[in-house]
Each structure stands twice: as structure tokens, then as C-alpha cells.
Amino acid sequence: MAESIPADATHGHDVHHHAEQSFWSKYVFSTDHKMIAMQYMFTGMAMALIGGFMAYAFRMQLAFPGIEVPGYGTVTATDYNALVTNHGTIMIFWVAMPVLIAAFGNFLIPLMIGCDDMVFPKINRLSYQIFLLSAIVLISSFFVPGGGFGGGWTAYPPLSAKGEYNLTSLGSSLWLVAVALEFVAFLLGGINFVTTAMNARAPGMKMFDIPIVVWLIVVASILFMASVGPLIAGAVMLFMDQNIGTAFFDPDKGGDPVLWQHLFWFFGHPEVYVVLLPAMGITAEIMCVFARKKMFAYKTFIYTTFGTGVLSFTVWAHHQFVAGIDPRMANIFTVTTLLISIPIAEMCFIYIATLYGGSIRLTTPMLWALAFVAEFLIGGVTGIFLGASGADIYFHDTYFVLAHFHYTFFPIAIIGTFAGFTYWFPKMFGKMMNETLGKIHFWGTIIPFNGIFIPLFVLGGAGQHRRIYNYQHFPDLAGVEMQDLRVFATVSLIIMLAFQLVFFYNCFISWRKKEKDAGKNPWKANTLEWTAESPPPHGNWPELPTVYRGPYEYSVPGREEDYYPQNVPG
Amino acid sequence: MMPRSIASLRVISDSRPRAILPSPILGMLIFVIAEMMMFAGLMSAFSIVKAGALGWPPPGQPRLPVEATAFNTAVLLASAAFLYVANRTYARNRNLAKRPLFTAMGLGVFFVSFQGYEWVSLIRQGLTLTSSNHGSFFYLIVGMHGLHAIAGLSVLGWAALQLSRGRLAPSSFAATQVFWYFVVGLWPVLYFMVYL
Secondary structure, eight states: OOOOOOOOTSSSGGGGGOOOOOOOIIIIIIOHHHHHHHHHHHHHHHHHHHHHHHHHHHHHHHHHHOOOTTEEOOOHHHHHHHHHHHHIIIIIIIIIIIIIIIIIHHHHHHHHHHHHSSSHHHHHHHHHHHHHHHHHHHHHHHGSSSSSSOOOOTTTTTTOHHHHHHHHHHHHHHHHHHHHHHHHHHHHHHHHHHHHHHOOOOOTTTTTGGGGHHHHHHHHHHHHHHHHHHHHHHHHHHHHHHHHHTTTTTTTTTOOHHHHHHHHHHHHHHHHHHHHHHHHHHHHHHHHHTTTOOOTTTTHHHHHHHHHHHHHOOOOOGGGGTOOOOHHHHHHHHHHHHHHHHHHHHHHHHEEEEETTTOOOHHHHHHHHHHHHHHHHHHHHHHHHHHHHHHHHHHHHHHHHHHHHHHHEEEEEHHHHHHHHHHHHHOOOOOOSHHHHHHHHHHHHHHHHHHHHHHHHHHTTTBBBSOOOGGGGGGGGGOHHHHHHHHHHHHHHHHHHHHHHHHHHHHHHHOOSOOOOOOTTOEEHHHEGGGSOSSOOOTSSOOOOOOSSSSTSSOOOSSSSOOOTTTTOO | OOOOHHHHTTTTTSOOOSSSSHHHHHHHHHHHHHHHHHOOOOHHHHHHHHHHHSSSSSSTSSSHHHHHHHHHHHHHHHHHHHHHHHHHHHHOOGGGHHHHHHHHHHHHHHHHHHHHHHHHHHHHHHHOTOOHHHHHHHHHHHHHHHHHHHHHHHHHHHHHHHHHHHHHHHHHHHHHHHHHHHHHHHHHHHHIIOOO
């Protein structure tokens, strides 16, 4: 990536702009934001494969209890607990976060605001190194005596607090250490994102010339940094409960187990928006480009995002409706929870208004973007059931919650990632992906996805509880009809996982192509990253661009082309 | 915290939109906000457990040294005052800034050592991490602040080193001050909540 030296490389520079770099300084210890983005991206994707494999193993156990799972072996009850716990942990903290925030944030922010790198490149590199360490710690927890942590990804005490309850004393401590390290990594990354976007924009780029996805990643980073503190405090307390013998969460000795739930969800709920917002930003970029229309209500969208961010700090206790909180408090949190659906609905309407009357091109990224909105809506609407405290008493901890949750996080973490990855792939590697394979992969993912989780809504409505190893032990849940739905979901999952091979094959053949057929701007988009070479060299531009207009000037009347790049004077 | 990309070096010099704050200060402020939220989490946990307890501090547990710590609080506040003086001096004459900076650091070291001395005597009196929730929270919150004080002193030490080499950039110095003011400003709040 460092073939060409920027013209201005002679002044104000240190080693990080030298032309010849060894393998280590180019790929491993690079401070280049694009290389760090790729490191985050591929670490995240590798973790997604691990998390997906875990889902395969425990879904097989649920569909065919006691079976020897091909490729895994028999899933014991302890294995099952560790698999579901770490599936959740990995998919949220080691897939959604690194890919959506860290990878896209690193790749897009400097390129979209017209700057050569992050403001603190070394802190950026440190951020990835800590993240990698955290992933190693998490995976190593599976190989210690007792195995991986099995107390659920929310780690509620007292189960998580004592080795004699969860039987994985070392695994649960390693889990906590891994999560804490990961937060430190994203804290460092987030500082970079906000500072860079605020301080290093290209000449002429005003606040409201910043592309939506950059704004949304910035807001998401702020949300993350403002909410993560209490969870770090809670993690330290839980770690001390586990290893030193304090009793912060032990009711026997005057502690309070629900306290952890408050500390966890004070972070955990904004966290949903932390990963949602980048995905929504990616979707907005793609929709404008492939509808060839100006973003509808750009400023309203951003203000709505701010509103969502503020509201997201006021909803966390809807996770504690059955934990014995005061019903009057539950009422308040019901109201705030239902309120937060308003800005999100507004953002969906803005998408629809953007699409309305556009000349829509159904490319692979566009299909992903449209699917994101459609599938996320199902997740959002089912969330209303759970946000109402009365209904939640019935639905709490059933598969209805689980299906709702996956209908929000799957569109965010998987669909959003595929949308962004297929859209920016030409910029990342200079080559176009195969559209036919892309569409096969799209349909092969979306249809089985619904095949997995619609049955789970039905099962949840019928009262099937989460985190149960074998439903055959429960007469009410062991019926053939219910078991058939479980088998259906598991088979759908296997089909979906199999179709991911198409994606990797597509990546591989596209990456292996001899010629760089993408050019600078294959989608005819306006934003600044499309004015750099594909892939952009170290330093991004020989001369930094100047910005003359907003990012969404498509189909401007009286102009020959239907796009108007931000850096074109006039 | 040393910015190395040309982006940060050029912010002031070229036609880029004006930075809302110099990057090191902005980065440090964001970090401090995250830290504040962590202490807010600790303190809210503390007040919830305290409110649920039958008596506070629990019977049979030693009382905290309120007066001695009040004195120590004053020492820490004085440290911040000297840092402020150091900053004022630095703006006029960099070489003269060393003395107030070292004084500020010395007072900070005194604060941390005095806290350590206090801990030792409290442990002798039977207040430990596991003796009660009172002890757990006391050592957790005060210890967490102590760790931040040590980190802050290291950062100030780095600034002093750079200053003596004549390489201390104004915005880096400002960022270290932001962190130390955070450490100092947080302490009276903790003192009121935990000791009183």
C-alpha cells in the first residue's frame, strides 16, 4: 500500500511515510488507518466464523438432542452453556463492534473527510493490538481447566460471581478480562474517531458536509465512551467478587445482584445504538448512491441521531422488568423505551423518502441496504412488545426475546457489514466483486436467516425459555410440533452458513483478479474516498482534496452527469 | 499522546476548518469523560449498597480518618494550584515553569504516599477488602482514584521531562493538565461521598 509517497511527505513526517516497509511494519505494526481497518475487519470476520460455528454446534444439540455433532462431537451441558455464552459475547463484542465501528470507522473517516490518517496513528495501532490480545484471551478461556465461561453473555451474578456456582472459575475471570481489554481498545479507537472527524477535515468541509456515515460513527463512538465506564466499574467489581472474595453482588453479605444488571445494561442498551448507527450510516450512503438521489432530510437525520443517542441512556432498566424493580419505575422505562422507537422510525421514513422517485439500481450493496431496513423493522417492531412492561413479564427470557434480538443484531452486524463490505470492496482492493455471486450469496443468506428466526418467534410465544440444554426434559416444550420448528431453524442455519462459502469464494476470486478493474469511482459516488486511488496509497492523496459542497448532490438539474463530487469546483 | 500524522500538525497552519480544540486536548477530554462515567458507576453502586444497608459504616468496622484526609485533600488541591501556576509561567517563560511543576508533582506524591500510609493503618485496625462492603467499596473507590493519581503523576513526569529537554508542546502540556485537574477535581467528590 505504500508504493507511492505523497508529494508532501518531506515535511513534518517520521518513519510512517517511508516508501519501503518491511513485511512487519507494513502489515503487522502499521499505523496506516487502512491497514488497521483491514486488521480489524479480518479479525472480526474470523471471530464471526468462530461464533457461527458455536451457533451451529448448539443449534444441532437443540434440534437433535444428544447427537454427535459433525465437526464438534457431543455437546455436553457444560459445553452448551459455554457455547451460548461465548456465541453472544463474540458476535457482539468481537464481530459487530470491531467490524462496524473499528473497521469501517478506521477505513472511512480519514478517507471521507479528506485527511491522510488518524490524528493519533500510534494510539490507533495500540487499539488494534489490545483488541487482538483480548480476542486471544477470550479464545484461550476455552482451553483452561473448567472450560469457557457459561454464565450467559450478560454475566449476571451471583451465577457469574462464584466459581462454585458456574464451575468455570478461571474461564469466567478470563472472560471478564477479555471484555475489559476489548473496551480499552475501543476507547482508544473512539478517541481517535471523534478527534479526527472534528479536527482534521479537508479544507472547505463544513460540519454539515460530513457524510452521514462519518457522523453516525462519531455519535456511536461518543455513546460508547459515555456508557462504557459504568460497565468497566462493574467488571472490576465482579472480578474482585470472583477472585478476592469481596461481596459487591452477593446478597448474603449485603451486596446487590441487581446492581450488576444496572451497570451492565446502562452500557448494554446504548451499545445497541453504538453498533446500529454505523450500520444505518452505511445504509444511507449506499441508498443515496444507488437511488441517484440527494439524501432526504440530511440535517434532520443527524439531529435525530443525536436524539436517539440521548434517549438511549434512559431505557436500560427495561431489561430488569422481572428483576424486582419498582413497578412505578418500570412504567417510566416503558415510556422511554417506546419513545426511542420514534426517532428510529423517523430514520426509516427518511430512507424511504430518499428512495422515493429515485432511479434505483439493485446492485449487491443496494440489496443488502434494502434488506437491512426491512429486517431491522421486524426487530424494531417486536421490540415494542418487550418494551411494554406488562407484555415483557410474559415474554421475558423466552425465545421471543432471542428472536427479536437477532432481528436487530443480525441486520446490524451481518447485513450492515455485507452492505458496507461489498460497497467499499472496490476501494479497499481496487477490484470489483462478482455481482452474480454476490446476489446468490445475498438471497442465500436472507432467506435462511428468516427461516431461523421466524420459528423462534413462534416458539417464544409458546413459552419456550432461553438457555435450556434439552427441551425433552420439559413436558410442555417437548411436543413434536415444537421440535419440528427447532429442526427447521437449525436446518436453516446450516444452509445460511453454507452460503457464506459463496461469499468467501467471491472475495477470493475478486481479490485474485489480475487487473484492477474498479478505477477510482466505480459507483459514480460523490464522497471523497472515491477521489483517491483504489486502493488508496499510504497518505491517501498526493494532494489533499478541497471540498466545495455536501456529499449527496445526485441528479443535480442542469448538470450533464448525475453526480457532483464534493471536490469538484464550481 | 504525541501526534505524528501530518493531519494533526497541519490543523492550524493550512486552510482546514478550524479545529474546535487542539487534538491532544480534545482527545484527553473525551478520555476524561469516559473516566468520569466509570467513577459515576462506582459511586452509584456505592450509594445503592449504602442506602440498602442497615447501618453505615457497618458496626464493628473502624471509622475513616476524616480530619487527616481533609488535610490531604487540601494538599492535593494545592498541587492543582501549583500546576495552574506552572501553566501561567510556561506561557511567559518556559524555563521558569519547572519549579512550580515539580512542586505540583511533589504535592501529588505526598498525597499518594499519605493515602498509602492511611491504608496501612486502616488494615491494621481491621478494615480490609473482604471485612465488609464498607471496606470493599472504600478500597475499590479510593484505590481506583489512587491508580489514576499515579497515572497522572507519571504523565506530569513525562511533561517535566519534555520540558527540561525543551520539547514540550503547549497542547500536550494542556492535555496533561486536563488529566491532573480531573484527578484533583474528582477527589473532593469522593471524599464527601466515602468519608463523610
